[in-house]
Amino acid sequence: MTQTVLITGASTGFGKAAALHFATHGWQVVATMRNPDAGADLAANKNILVTRLDVQDLVSIEGAIVEGIDRFGGIDAVVNNAGFGLFGIFEGASREKIQEQFDVNLFGVMDVTRALLPHFRARRRGTIINVSSGAGVFGLPMISLYNASKFALEGFSESLSYELASQGITVKIVEPGGVLDTKFGARSSDEFGSACVPAGYEDFVTATGKVFEGLRASRHATSEDVAKVIFEATTDGTDRLRYVATDDIQPLVRARRETSEEAYMHFMREQFRA
Known part of the structure; x- marks a missing residue:
């Protein structure tokens, strides 16, 4: 029987790549995004329904779910992918931006999930894929708010x-690092450009920027690579919780999960000394 997945944030990056990957493998896809015009190329695929869903708009969440069920007869899985990252010194972030970070990355996931649960429970099955990040595993300076939202997402998901x-419903977490072909970094840079850097942090920001340049240089994965892991997590039939989706973050994931707290903290603090 043909299955259906609803994907948030499907206009670009992981979400768009996942929509195409699922459709190529015979799934029906409800590809959701804030501006459906951005998904015109996806809409040309007969297996894909493009519709509006803004994770900060409860009415749009309910509407997209109803439209997907009406079109395809049901929804078997959801990929909570929509998100963005604030970049900058915490002290320089406005309360409004902090609220937005959690509204999109955490509360939006909760709202989409809660709206779908009655449908999943009535069918006694369903799969929830929450796209986290390496930043949900290890903390990094300059992205404390993004870290906080993804750490919270990991705890919520577990x-x-x-x-x-x-209830017969499976929850899974996909943890990608940076990839080469998304707009995520560009938005983070824009957010940083509009943020305040309080006096006294200048040397730290400069030193940390050099560390991030090194991390960016280690990126080799693409959105399609992450989409394959999302598809694997959805279809492998296991109750495995976490999937690390890109090789670039493996050293930091292992350091966090496989070494002592003392060794890990010493290693990380050495990286970020101004």
Whole structure:
């Protein structure tokens, strides 16, 4: 039986690549985005329905779900992919930007998930894929708010997985690092450009920028690589919780998860001394 996935943030990056990957493998796709005009090329695929969903707009969430069910008869999986990253010194971030970071990266995921759960529970099945980040595993300076939203997403997803197992519903987390072909970095740079750098942080910002340049140089993955991991997590039939999606973050993931707290903190602090 043909299955259907709803994907948020499908206009670019991981979301768009995942929509195409699922459709290529015979799935029906509800590709959602804030501006459906941005998905005109996806809409040309007979397996893909492009519709509006803004994770900060509850009415649009309900509408996209109803439209997807009406078109395809049901939804079997959701990929909570929509998100963005604030970049800059925490002290220089406005409360409004902090709220937006959590509204999109965490509360939006919760709202989409909550809206779909009655449908999944009625069918006694469903798969929830939450796209996290290496920043949901290890902390980095200059992205403390993005880190906070993704750490929260990881905790929420793990806890939710225990609850929903009782309903036949599986929760999974996909953890990508930086990739070469998304607009994520450009938006982060724009956000940094509009943020305030309080006096006294200048040397630290300069030194940290050099570390991030090195991290960016290690990127080799593409959105299609991440889409393949999202598809694997959705279809492998296991209850595995976490999937590291790109090789560039593997050293930091291993340092966080496989070494002592003392060794890990010493290693990280050495990287970011101004």
